[in-house]
Structures are given as structure tokens and as C-alpha cells.
Amino acid sequence: MNRSILVVICDFIITSMIYLNGGFSAVESQGTDGRPADRSTVNFMMAELENKSSELEKARAALIQERAGAEQDAARLQELDRISQELAATRTQLEQLKRQAEVTGENAGTITADDVRKDLAEEIMQKNLAQARLETLQAETQAHREQQLQNAAALQAAAKKIEQREQEIKQREQEIKQRDQEIKQRDQEIKQRDQEIKQRDRELAQARQESAVQQERSQSQQKLMEQKLSYKDEQLAQTSRQLQQKEAELKKQAEVLQQQAEKQRQQAEAMARQKEATLKAQSQLESARKDIARQQQQLAAAQKREDQQKKLQAESDRKLETVTLQAQKREDQLRSENQQANARREQLEKENAAQAADLRHEQEKTAELEREKAALGDDLKKTSDKLKISEQNVAAGKKQLESMKGMVDKAAAKNRDLTEALEKAEAKDRDKDAEAQKLREEIKQLKAENAKYQERAKKVDFYEQDIALNRYPEARVQYSVRMNIPLLIGNQKESFSCMLPAVKINDKYFAISTLRNIAGANNKNARRDKLNDVLCTVNNMRNQMAIGVEKADPRVAFMQLPAEALRNNKPLTLITAGELRARGPLQLYLFKSANGKGGKLENRCNWSGANSSYLVISNAGGDDVIKAEPGDVILTQQGEFAAVVVATKGQDASCYLFSEPPQLIQQQAIIMFRNNNSNQIFSKGLQRWLPAGDELDKKGVGF
Structure with missing residues (x-):
């Protein structure tokens, strides 16, 4: 220049x-x-x-x-x-x-x-x-x-494409994470289903065992009833034969007497004695007839009990058939749920296939970007060669070429960044391929588990009975007690009411709960030394029967109920501690004495000891858990009265089970309402037994 x-x-x-x-x-x-x-x-x-x-x-x-x-x-x-x-x-x-x-x-x-x-x-x-x-x-x-x-504009466009591709890859990663969460949630649901199936298996085994025990009991009772009926038939036949013999003898004696009367009218004393013998024979005949009538009544009662037993057996068969239908419905519901689960898995497989296609498409786009990167690299190399030639030929354009070199260096740095980004994208694609493979393996495993679940569901015979939820309302009575407590000036009125189930024991009816519930003594600060006008009612009918205290645990009391007050009720039967121990503390129901509401305990029960007569219920849980409190009752799944809650300690509640059916004895009866001094007897009974129950609470008996 x-x-x-x-x-x-x-x-x-x-x-x-x-x-x-x-x-x-x-x-x-x-x-x-x-x-x-x-x-x-x-x-x-x-x-x-x-x-x-x-x-x-x-x-x-x-x-x-x-x-x-x-x-x-x-x-x-x-x-x-x-x-x-x-x-x-x-x-x-x-x-x-x-x-x-x-x-x-x-x-x-x-x-x-x-x-x-x-x-x-x-x-x-x-x-x-x-x-x-x-x-x-x-x-x-x-x-x-x-x-x-x-070239710089092309590089910027390529960078934008790579950024857009990175955003798409991030979005795909989020979708894969979401799919992983769905699969984990489905896995948890399947595990929960397996636990439910195992629980159903245990319930089924227990229900079958209970059904076998009930069937054996029914068969033994039926055999015993048949033996009794056959014995009664034999006695009746023997009595009939004796009666016929006596009638024949009396006829013969009457004929003899008539002949003697005709022939020996003069022997008045002999005829009088014969008359007395005749009267005595007639009285014996009348007595024999009364015996026959009484035996016929006993036979009719036995026949009535047999009919009742047959009705109970028919009702049991009907309930068993109802339960079987419910089990079939439940099995159909589970099959439907399994079909829905299969449809969901097929949808996941389709989505996985679509995702794999998307990944392949992304890999193809990544390869295209790599080709563009290679082309840009060639262009940059050619440009660099041209710049070198320009530097050799034109000294005057050195500054411009240096600035262009700076641009080329920036473009090369951007190219390196793009290369690294592409390498990272390739690594992510490889990771995604591994995750997709893992997802396919998990789906395959889920299919296998679903097949096992379906096979197991086919073999399960659900035996669900919620008889307790139906039996308790039928046996529940409205119980209330009112009394007056004398004070220095006037009287203090006190009343209490609750819901209690009627229980039949030895042809008698009882209401079983805590002594404080039955006596209306839940207020521990009130005086009990003098009481006036004590009144107990059952279904709004005055009750004048006796109240007894359980000898093994004075916190438990039972009150005899009149049959007239139970016209609309179906009393429960009592199951002892030994019988419940043979079944196990499963499938039990808790019912509140305050309002009569209840529900299943769901494996919250455990024995207090190896041979204990107490059952411990866990009250731990949220507000949806039914808390056991003193006075509440426990029923079995078959609607049998099992226990009464007597005390609470921390998050646990203790329940008393009867070792043998309770009995009313004079030494334990705290009140006989038919006596004139019933209020005084009632007050003395409370003064005797309430402190004894409080002492058991202090010692923690039952936990």
C-alpha cells in the first residue's frame, strides 16, 4: 500500500x-x-x-x-x-x-x-x-x-436449535420422572392389593374355621336334641303302656267290685274299703293323666326348640348363601379392577413406545445437528484458510482480519460449547435409553406380578361377614337410670343413659356393661352413701330386676332384663374367653355405649397375657379411629357378645372377657328392686363395689 x-x-x-x-x-x-x-x-x-x-x-x-x-x-x-x-x-x-x-x-x-x-x-x-x-x-x-x-448467523441459529433441543430434552426428562412416579405409585397399589389379599386369606381361613366350629356345634346340638327326643318318645311310650295297664287293671277291679257289690251288699265295711281303693285308683289314674299331659308339653317344647334350631340353621344357610353372593360380587369387582389395571398398563406400554419413538426422533435430530456441526467446522476451517491467504496478500487489512479472527475465535468457542452441549445431549440420550430399558423391564415385571395377582384372585374365595353390624342394632336397648342424692338443703338430681346390647344367658336376658354405667355412677365426685328414688328403665319400661357384679372383676356389672321390654329386640349370645382365644383376636367390632355407633377394629387387639381374660385395644391413630372407652362393648364378626371395656391407660384400652357365663348370686347382687329397702341396698352395694373397681384401676389390672 x-x-x-x-x-x-x-x-x-x-x-x-x-x-x-x-x-x-x-x-x-x-x-x-x-x-x-x-x-x-x-x-x-x-x-x-x-x-x-x-x-x-x-x-x-x-x-x-x-x-x-x-x-x-x-x-x-x-x-x-x-x-x-x-x-x-x-x-x-x-x-x-x-x-x-x-x-x-x-x-x-x-x-x-x-x-x-x-x-x-x-x-x-x-x-x-x-x-x-x-x-x-x-x-x-x-x-x-x-x-x-x-457463518455467525448460521452458528446462532444452530445454537438456538440446540437450546430448543435441550429444553425439549428437559421436558422429556420431566415426563419420564412423572412416568416413574406413576409406576412407583402403581407398584405401591399392587403391594397394597397383595396385602389385602393376604389379609383376605387370613380372614377366609379364620371364617372357614369358625364355620367348621359352628357346623360341628350345630351338628352336636342336633344330635343331642335327637337323643333327647328319642328318650322322651321312649318315656312317653312307656308311660302310655303303664297307663294302659293301669286302665286294664282298674277295669278288672271295677268289674270285680261290681260283682262283689251285687253279691255282697250286706258287707258294708268291705264295700267301703273297696270304694276307698277305687277312689285311690282314680286319683292315681288322674295323676298318671297329668304326668302324660306334662310329658306331652315337654315333648311339644322340645319339638318347638327343634323347629327353632332348624330355623336358625336355615337362617345360617341363608346368610351363608348371601355372604357367598357378596363374595362373588366382590370377586367380579376385583376382576373389573384388574382389567382396568391391565388397560392402564397397556396404555403405559403405548406411551413408552411413543416415548421410545420420540427418543429415536431426538437421536436423529441430534445426528443432524452433528452433521451441521461438522459442516460448520469445515466452513470455519475453509474460512480460516481464506483468512490466512488474505493476511499474506493484504497487509493493509490486518486489523480487519484480526477483528475477524476474534469473531472466528468466538465462533470456535461457541462451536466448542455447542459440541459439549451435543455431547451432554448424547449422554442424556444414552441415559434416557437406559431409563427406557429399565421402564420396559419394570412394565414387564408389573405384567408378571399382575398375572400372579389375577391367578391368586381366581383362587381366593372371599368370605366376608359383617353380621355384627346387623345384629347389634337388633339387640340394642335404651337404658337409663335416675336418682336423687340428698343434700343439706334439698336433693341433687342425677341421671344417666346409654345404649347396651341385650344378651341371653341360660334362658335369661341381661344388659352387660361397667358398674358405673349400669349404676349411673360415672360422676366420681357425687355422694353414694344415701340415695333416694332410684329408677331404672329399659326401652322406657321400668325395670325392677337385680344388678349383679362380676366376681373376677367388680368393674363389670350385669342387669337382668324383663322379657316384656325386649319384644322388638333379638338378644345376643355370649362367647367365653376360651372360645375367643381358640379363634384369635381378629375380626372384632367395637360399639360405643354413648351413641350405639361402631365399626371394625382392624387388627387393633392383642391379648394382655398368655392365659389372661383381658384383651388390649390400641387407640393410637387419627380422628377416624374409633376410640375404645369404659362401658363400650366388643362383638365378634358373627354377632356374639365378647367383652366389655373396663379401663383406659395411655393409648390402650383394656377389655374384660367372661371365663364362664355370669350368675346372679345373693352375695354379689347389689340391689333387688322388689324389696322395700331397695334404695338402701343399692347405696350399700355401690359403696362396696365401686372402691374395689377403683383399686383395680390403680393397680393397672388388665394391661
Whole structure:
């Protein structure tokens, strides 16, 4: 570039000297063939040279553009150099003509046109050639700059694509995590189903055992009843034979007496004795007839009990059939749930297949990005080579090239970042492939477990009975007690009411609960030494029966109920501690004495000891857990009265089970309402037994 500037300066100096020393006129100017040319010819030649120069510039620009967009070869470089030299020669001729045209007669000197042409031709030629090459290099530099800008725009577009792909990959990862959570939740549901099936298996085994025990008991009772009936039939037949014999004997005696009366009318004393014997025989006959009637009544009662037993057996069979239908419905429901689970798994498999297709599509897009990255790398390499050539050829464009190098370095750094991002994306794709494989294995395992679950569900015969929930309302009575407690001034009225089940024991009916519930003594601060106007009612009917205390645990009491008050009730039966221990503390129901509500205990029961008569209930849990409190009762699944809650301690409640059916004995009866001094007896009984029960609470008996 410095040389070109020096050439231009020298040309300016020489031209100035020529103008100062004089030149040649237009008339003396020589044409291209050496002959003088006039002004019009010179102007025409100048116009032609300018047109040729513009055409050469266009051809050179086209070649430069082709060099920027295609590979360089020797032919294109030679063609570009030839056009540049021709353009320089054309500009030289044009400049010579312009200078000759500017020379007039006044400013023409002693130097001729040939001398000027000889002196300046070489310098002008070099100047124009250098200028043409400079313009060529500038055009190439501009083309390279535009190419670099295009490459940078392509890199930015690729970066945006990669960022978008990373966002899509993150979204896919979130979807995979969500699918994993759904699969884990489904796994938990399947485990819970397995636990339910195991629980149903245990319940089924226990129910079958209970059914077998009940069937054996019914068969033994039926056999015993048949034996009793056969014995009664034999007794009745024997009595009938004896009666017939006595009737025959009496007939014979009557005939004898009649004959003796006819023959021996005179023997009055003998006839009187015979008359007394006849009266005695008649009385014996009447007594025998009464015995026969009584035996017939007993036989009718036995027949009635047998009919009741048959009705109970028929009712049991009907309930068993109902339970079987419920079990079948439950099994159909489980089959439907299994079908839904299978449909859900098939949907998950389809979604997994779609996800695998998406992953393959993403891998293909990643490969396409890699190809674009390779193409960009090749373009960058080519650009770097072109920049090196430009640096060697053009010293003047060094700063521009350095700035372009900085852009190229940034692009290379961006390319490296993109490469790392692509490598990370590939690693994530590999991880996703592993996760997809793991997901497919888990789905396969879920299918196997579902098949096992379905096979097990086919074999399970659900035996669900909630007889207790139906039997308790039928046996429940409304019990209330009212009394007056004398004070220094006036009386204090106290009342208490609760729900208690009626229990049948030895053809008698009882209400069993805690002593404080039955006596209405839940207020521990109230006086019990003197009581007036004690009144107990059962279903709004006054009860004047006795109250007894359990000898093994005075906290438990039972009150006899009149049959008239139980017309709309079906009393329960009592199961002893030994019988319940043989079954196990499962499938028990708790019912509240306060409102009569209840529900299943759900394996909250355990024995207090190896041979203990107490059962411990856990009250731990949330608000949805039914808490056991003193006075509440426990029923079996078959609707049998099992225990009564007597005390609580922390999160546990103790329940008392009867070792044998309770009995009312005079030593334990605290009140007989038919006596005149019933209030006094009631008060003394409470003063005796309430402290005894409190002492058991202090000792923690039952836990």
C-alpha cells in the first residue's frame, strides 16, 4: 500500500512538472496508430475506454464473488490477474488521453507526447495495477466478511436449535420422572392389593374355621336334641303302656267290685274299703293323666326348640348363601379392577413406545445437528484458510482480519460449547435409553406380578361377614337410670343413659356393661352413701330386676332384663374367653355405649397375657379411629357378645372377657328392686363395689 501511495505522489509531481513546463496541444496529440487526433476523436476514445473499464470492473467483481463462494483454482486466479492487468492498461490509456486533452497551446512545452508517454507509461501502469489489485483485495475482504457474518448467523441459529433441543430434552426428562412416579405409585397399589389379599386369606381361613366350629356345634346340638327326643318318645311310650295297664287293671277291679257289690251288699265295711281303693285308683289314674299331659308339653317344647334350631340353621344357610353372593360380587369387582389395571398398563406400554419413538426422533435430530456441526467446522476451517491467504496478500487489512479472527475465535468457542452441549445431549440420550430399558423391564415385571395377582384372585374365595353390624342394632336397648342424692338443703338430681346390647344367658336376658354405667355412677365426685328414688328403665319400661357384679372383676356389672321390654329386640349370645382365644383376636367390632355407633377394629387387639381374660385395644391413630372407652362393648364378626371395656391407660384400652357365663348370686347382687329397702341396698352395694373397681384401676389390672 505504501508503494502505491508513493507511485500516486510521483505521478502527481511529474504531471505538475509537465503542466508547468508546457505540454502538447490537442492538435498535436497522437492517436493509437501514431497519427494526430483531434478533440472529438480523443473524447470518443475516452468514452470507449471508460466503457471498457466499467465492463472490466464488472467482470472482476463477478470473479471475486465466485472466489468468495467457491474453491480457488489456478485458472480462476489467472483469469482474475489478466482482467486486473487489462483494467490497469485501460485506465492507463484513459488517463493518458485525459492528460493529453488537458494540454493546450498555451501550456504546451518542449516535451512531446512520446517523451511523456515513455516517462509516465511505466509509473501509471504500476499505479493502476496496484490500485486494481488493492480494490480486488478489498472486495475479497468484504466478501469474506459477509461470509463470516453468514457463518455467525448460521452458528446462532444452530445454537438456538440446540437450546430448543435441550429444553425439549428437559421436558422429556420431566415426563419420564412423572412416568416413574406413576409406576412407583402403581407398584405401591399392587403391594397394597397383595396385602389385602393376604389379609383376605387370613380372614377366609379364620371364617372357614369358625364355620367348621359352628357346623360341628350345630351338628352336636342336633344330635343331642335327637337323643333327647328319642328318650322322651321312649318315656312317653312307656308311660302310655303303664297307663294302659293301669286302665286294664282298674277295669278288672271295677268289674270285680261290681260283682262283689251285687253279691255282697250286706258287707258294708268291705264295700267301703273297696270304694276307698277305687277312689285311690282314680286319683292315681288322674295323676298318671297329668304326668302324660306334662310329658306331652315337654315333648311339644322340645319339638318347638327343634323347629327353632332348624330355623336358625336355615337362617345360617341363608346368610351363608348371601355372604357367598357378596363374595362373588366382590370377586367380579376385583376382576373389573384388574382389567382396568391391565388397560392402564397397556396404555403405559403405548406411551413408552411413543416415548421410545420420540427418543429415536431426538437421536436423529441430534445426528443432524452433528452433521451441521461438522459442516460448520469445515466452513470455519475453509474460512480460516481464506483468512490466512488474505493476511499474506493484504497487509493493509490486518486489523480487519484480526477483528475477524476474534469473531472466528468466538465462533470456535461457541462451536466448542455447542459440541459439549451435543455431547451432554448424547449422554442424556444414552441415559434416557437406559431409563427406557429399565421402564420396559419394570412394565414387564408389573405384567408378571399382575398375572400372579389375577391367578391368586381366581383362587381366593372371599368370605366376608359383617353380621355384627346387623345384629347389634337388633339387640340394642335404651337404658337409663335416675336418682336423687340428698343434700343439706334439698336433693341433687342425677341421671344417666346409654345404649347396651341385650344378651341371653341360660334362658335369661341381661344388659352387660361397667358398674358405673349400669349404676349411673360415672360422676366420681357425687355422694353414694344415701340415695333416694332410684329408677331404672329399659326401652322406657321400668325395670325392677337385680344388678349383679362380676366376681373376677367388680368393674363389670350385669342387669337382668324383663322379657316384656325386649319384644322388638333379638338378644345376643355370649362367647367365653376360651372360645375367643381358640379363634384369635381378629375380626372384632367395637360399639360405643354413648351413641350405639361402631365399626371394625382392624387388627387393633392383642391379648394382655398368655392365659389372661383381658384383651388390649390400641387407640393410637387419627380422628377416624374409633376410640375404645369404659362401658363400650366388643362383638365378634358373627354377632356374639365378647367383652366389655373396663379401663383406659395411655393409648390402650383394656377389655374384660367372661371365663364362664355370669350368675346372679345373693352375695354379689347389689340391689333387688322388689324389696322395700331397695334404695338402701343399692347405696350399700355401690359403696362396696365401686372402691374395689377403683383399686383395680390403680393397680393397672388388665394391661
